Amino acid sequence: MIFWHEMKKLWNPKVLIGILLISLFFYEFFLSFYFEYFPNGRPTADMHKINxxxxxxxxxxxxxxxFEGVQLWFEETNKEAQAYLEQDPTARELGITSYQSLHEKLADAEFGSAEYKKMDQLYSRIMFEEEVDAFWEIQGYETMMRHYEDSSTISHPVDxxxxxxxxxxxxxxYENFQNLILKTGTLITIVVSLVIGLVHLPDQRKNMLPIQYVTRKGRRLFKSKLIASLVTTLVVTTIYLxxxxxxxxxxxxSPFFDSSLRSFELGLGVMFWYDFTFGEYILATVTIIYGVAILSALLSFVISRLVSNYLALVGIQICVTTSMALIFSTFLLVRLFSTDFSLWVYWAWIGVLGVIGICALLWRNRIEWTVDVF
Amino acid sequence: MIRHELSKAFRSPVLYGLVLFFLTLNMALIVSNDYKKESLSFVSHVVEQYGPKATDDSLLKMEEDGLELIHDYTDRRFSTLEEALQHEDSFIPSMQQDDFERLKQLVLYFETGRQADSFYKELNLQDARSGAIDQYGLSGGAEDVLINQYEKAEERKKELVENAEHLSFFFHGATYEMHSFLFKEIGRALLFEAMVLTVLLTAHVTTYEFERRTSLTLFVTKKGRTMMRDKWVASTVASGIISAFVFAFTLGIYFIFYDYSGLLSSSFSNFFMSEMKMPYISWWNVTFTEYLGLFVLAALALQIVFNWITYALALHLRNGHLTYIAFAVLFGAYLCFSSLLPANTGLIFAGQFSPFIMILNPHAWFTMNNPMTIFSYYEVVTLAAWGLGFILIGAFSYKHFTRQSLL
Structure with a gap:
């Protein structure tokens, strides 16, 4: 069947090896950090445990x-810290009995004085050399509890x-996922463009069209190529995702997948139009990525038919992918459906992008039936 | 014949479209810092009124003017700005907006200027050195190299203080970050755009006959395969012209948009420009304009090296699309390779001498601010070594091409 032949041409081993290598480097430079360093450092790691x-x-x-229950946990951790300080000779000498008093005294002490130096040493020994869990956890609790208390003050003008x-x-x-999905979405756009860009151009360069378009299959080949491209796009996107x-x-x-996005730690920084849970939000971004992958495929499909050399193909594709990455990073993957923009802005853009893709295809499809191929 | 090859490069409408697209992006980038523009221009007045350097005399005059401004709004008489600012409640609430802004700016530059001398006296490059050693996990030979280089940096630091380079007025770095903006954000964007254009154009010109399937006709003519020599020259010239145009246009717009009057002859290694703890220090006593000139020259030379790399790839692959992918793979592979070099020998630094690394940190060119490239001739050596290397590789590839089967 013609469809399988087109598939075979699209899955050209040389190009696939190139794309595989590019993806590996892309992963190494842009993605691996967010996998390896999550949660990143302390007290974030301690906060993660508490959460x-x-x-x-x-x-x-x-x-x-x-929340009162959590406050009890916090007091327990505080007691642990106090127990640590009690058995520490330097702390006893300085009269430091708790994490809070260590902080206050450090702030009050005159910079550079002998007392300050001693306390500073004690502080860095506890936090950085011995990395006493209780102290880092206290920091985590404090940040979290402050956010919880502030959450009652979250007020916003949007009805x-x-x-x-x-x-x-x-x-x-949320931030970790946002960074990851932005880079993944961009990588998928690049890969789809690279693969689908080669659907027409090599045939055309070999002057195949005059032969292909007078066969029995004739100009319906355009449709076979389209289906092969879309199937390839869906397969590639699914593999990458x-x-x-x-x-x-x-x-x-995964414990957070069922939590609503309107949380006390997120609410202060970013607000969403829809009351999604984190899991639903992930599904929304996945849908966007599938949509944009198909859009990139349609555009590359049409561009590939229009251009006559690789310079033109890659030149146009660079404009398209760069624009797409900019759209992703401003609102379509990063802070999707947040109140940074009105709700209709998101849907308008999704609509416009969809219309662009479909119109480009329909326009070329109509021309293709009558176009002069010689 | 070179003329014909050039026309192959310049007859592509998509190339012009791409240039236009990049220029639009650059303009959006330039305008994105618009909000800083108004308060930026203050430093030009400073240079105009108090001279190009923050000497004791000009600082004294600045202080007098600042006090005069304050005395308009309060009956109390202060003898120094420091004293006045301790009692700022007595005059700030009654100040007019523009006078307040002026005072704020004046104090900013005055305070920074006053700290300059003592800052460089206390500036300890040993801290920077041990920080870098920890950060990159260096040991053994690599550590020795770094110790050696930081000794040279120390000498340069002493020299610049003697020359009073650090006293030149410039946009306040910690507040406006204009160096990062121009050389890192815009500079890096420019370098990558020019690289894309160079690679596209070079591969296009080199593989033109193969793409058109006219190779079998053309390469048997008398001119024949020597055409590849013309292509080499033509693509180099074309890359240079296109890159220069993108640089000139973008930087032109930049300097029309942001007012650098009075600062063009400021010493580059000044204290005002510093954005983080370590101030920017160039290896030589250069003014801002000279630095910019060096930067553009190095940037253009870098494009020529990319041009030669692409030429060699295209000669072997004889397919435009594969050449683009191969270039991207080579870029990524080199970065991976350099990060795998052992951190206990000087080799790790040798790996840094590469155009692929150089393009990533344009804001640190000619300075001692990136510990991994802290060599006074880093840029020159990188460009010369890779340039020479790829001239040789290009020449061999050409030799090979003239006697290989093209069927």
Missing amino acids: VEMIEDYGHTLDESE GIEDNFHSILPYYV GAFFLLYSQNGT
Whole structure:
């Protein structure tokens, strides 16, 4: 069948090896960091532990009475820190009994004085040399509890959004996913453009069209090529997204999938039009990526038919992919459906991009039936 | 014949479209810092009124003017700005907006200028060195190289203080970050755009006959395969022209948009420009304009090296599309390779001498601010070594091409 022949041409081993290598380098330079360093450093790692524990014990929301429970945890950790300081000779000498007093005294002490130096040494010994868990956890608790208390003050001028912001979804989890999905989406756009760009051009360069278009199959070949391109795009996108989520599952963020985006740690930084859970939000970005992959495929499909050399093909594709990456990073993957823009802006752009893709295809399809191929 | 080859490069409308697209992006990038523009221009007045350098005399005059401004709004009389600012509640609430802005700016440059001398006296490059050693996990031979280089940096630091280079006025770096903006954000964008144009154009010209399937006709003519020599020259010239045009246009717009009057002859290694703890220090006593000139020259030379790399690839692959992919793969592979070099010998530094690494840190060119490339002739050596290497590879590839089967 013609379709399989077209598939064979698209899955050209030389190009595939190139694309595989480019993807590996892309992963190494842009993606691997967000897998290897998650959660990144302390106290984020400690916060992560606390957040996961909270979800295990209290579910996906944290109401006022449950928050009191967390405060009890915090006091326990504080006691651990106090116990550590009690057995430490330097701390006893300086009269430091708790994490808080260490902080206050360090702030009050005159910079450069002997006392300051001693305290500074004690502080860096506890935090950086011995990395005492309790102290880092206190930092994590403090940040989290401050956010929880501030969440009651979240007020926003936009109508229609009302929530108590009690959901548990930390900002670093959202940010990590956002960085990853932006880069993954960009990589998929590049790869699809590279593969689909070669659907017409090599045939045309070999002057195949006059032969192909007088066969029995004739100009319906255009349609076979289209189907082969779309199937290839879906397969490539699915493989890349599958690999991505396989890697992403190692980050251990699945406890948060059922948490609403309107959480007390996220609410202060970014607000969303829809009351999605994190899992639903991930699905929304996946849908966007499939859509944009098909759009890139359609554009590359048409461009590939229009141009007569590789300079033109790659030149136009660079403009398209760069624009796409800019659109991704301003709103279509990063902060998708956030209140940075009105809700209609997102749908208008999705509509415009869809119309561009479909119009380009329909226009060329109509011409293709009557165009002079000699 | 070179003329014909040139026309192959310049007759492609997509190339012009791409240039236009890049220029639009650059303009959007330039305008994105628009909000800084108004308060930026203050430093030009400073240079006009107090001279190009923050000497004791000009600082004294600045202080007097600042006090005069303050005394318009309060009955109290202060003898120094420092004293006045401790009692700022007595005059700031009653100040007019523009006077307040002026005072704020004046104090900013005055304070920075006053700290300059003592800052460089206390500036400890040993800290920077041990920070770099920790960060990159260097040991053994690599550590020795770095210790050696930082000793040279120390000497240069002393020299610049003697020359009073650090006292030249410039946009306040910690506030406006104009060096990063021009040389890192815009500079890096320019370099990558020019690289894309160079690679596209070179591969296009070199593989033109193969793409058109006229190779079998043309390469048997008398001129024949020697045409590849013309292609080499033509693509080099064309890359140079297109890159120069993109640079000239973008930088032209930049300097029309942002007012650098009075600063063009400021010493590059000044204290005002510093954005982080370590101030920018160039290896030579150059003014801002001279630095910009060096930067553009190095950037153009870099494109020529990319041009030669692409030429060699295209001669072997004889297919435009594969050449583009091969270039991208080579770029990525080199970066991976250089990060795998052992951190306990000087080799790790040898790996840094590459156009693929050089293009990533344009804001640190000719300076001692990137510990991995802290060699005074880093740029020159990189360009010369890779340039020479790819002239040789290009020549061999050409020799090989003249006697290989093209069927």
